[in-house]
Amino acid sequence: MQTVRQLDALRGAVATWRAAGERVALVPTMGALHDGHMALVEAAKRAAQRVVVSIFVNPKQFGPNEDLAQYPRKELADSRMLAAAGVDLLWLPPVETMYPAGFATNISVGGVSEVLDGAHRPGHFDGVATVVAKLFNQVRPDVALFGEKDWQQLAVIRRLVADLDLDLEIQGVMTQREDDGLALSSRNAYLTPEDRAQAVALPRALGLVERTIAKSGDSEAALAQAREILTAAGFDIDYVTLADAETLGDPIEGRAMRLLAAARIGGTRLIDNIPVTTSEYG
Numbered sequence: 001m002q003t004v005r006q007l008d009a010l011r012g013a014v015a016t017w018r019a020a021g022e023r024v025a026l027v028p029t030m031g032a033l034h035d036g037h038m039a040l041v042e043a044a045k046r047a048a049q050r051v052v053v054s055i056f057v058n059p060k061q062f063g064p065n066e067d068l069a070q071y072p073r074k075e076l077a078d079s080r081m082l083a084a085a086g087v088d089l090l091w092l093p094p095v096e097t098m099y100p101a102g103f104a105t106n107i108s109v110g111g112v113s114e115v116l117d118g119a120h121r122p123g124h125f126d127g128v129a130t131v132v133a134k135l136f137n138q139v140r141p142d143v144a145l146f147g148e149k150d151w152q153q154l155a156v157i158r159r160l161v162a163d164l165d166l167d168l169e170i171q172g173v174m175t176q177r178e179d180d181g182l183a184l185s186s187r188n189a190y191l192t193p194e195d196r197a198q199a200v201a202l203p204r205a206l207g208l209v210e211r212t213i214a215k216s217g218d219s220e221a222a223l224a225q226a227r228e229i230l231t232a233a234g235f236d237i238d239y240v241t242l243a244d245a246e247t248l249g250d251p252i253e254g255r256a257m258r259l260l261a262a263a264r265i266g267g268t269r270l271i272d273n274i275p276v277t278t279s280e281y282g
């Protein structure tokens with residue numbers, strides 16, 4: 001695996017593959033890799049002959065009171081995992097390459113960025129859209145892969161790509177979970193053993209809502225029950241809600257729906273989401 005920190009070296013490597021007619025996949029990450037990221041890498045290997053993984057802890061997507069300084073950084077372990085998985089190139093851009101002095105551009109995707117996590121984390125999705133657009137332009141992949149755990153992020157990126165006619169395919173990859181159902185996330189590392197034991201209430205509450213809606217269609221009662229379960233487990237809830245799977249606005253009959261939640265336990269903010277498969281939503 002090549003490890004590259006200079007933009008011209010990245011472009012040279014990708015140009016060589018392209019000249020040989022090879023498809024290139026990009027897996028953008030912020031490092032602290034876990035099996036969820038490795039599932040993205042495996043999907044990337046199926047989608048293209050060459051796989052680039054980027055690691056960049058993007059300051060623009062962290063709010064002033066968020067965990068930028070504490071965000072786990074594990075470059076050596078990450079690099080070993082990626083090499084063992086058969087990744088071709090690890091792109092490690094320095095912050096000066098991503099945001100050189102004078103950098104003044106902000107990409108803001110309206111609508112889908114403004115609700116749910118966008119409302120709770122002002123500026124977060126602008127930071128994501130801006131860095132992802134830069135990564136797409138640096139690597140110029142044929143396909144880029146993102147985890148469905150960050151469903152709203154995936155929806156924002158799909159909107160960005162459609163709106164700007166970016167010439168690449170976006171693939172979402174199913175959320176990877178621990179045996180008890182907790183979605184894999186780099187932030188799970190912050191959980192104390194006590195919080196970790198309670199955290200399983202999040203996927204359980206979502207599963208309960210999904211089953212209740214499938215049976216009775218009474219979404220309001222099911223959502224209220226989920227909020228009770230989460231509060232009893234010690235969560236401080238940002239939202240538990242049903243939304244249109246693409247726009248993240250209110251559900252519309254006949255269109256795909258998603259059940260999404262964000263809640264804090266012991267200071268750690270967890271998010272999760274699952275599909276809801278019924279045309280009735282109460």
Ligand code: PAF
Pocket residue numbers: 028029030031056058061128131132150153
């Ligand atoms: O999902 C992430 O790890 C980040 O939001 C991303 C897409 C790499 C942008 O910094």
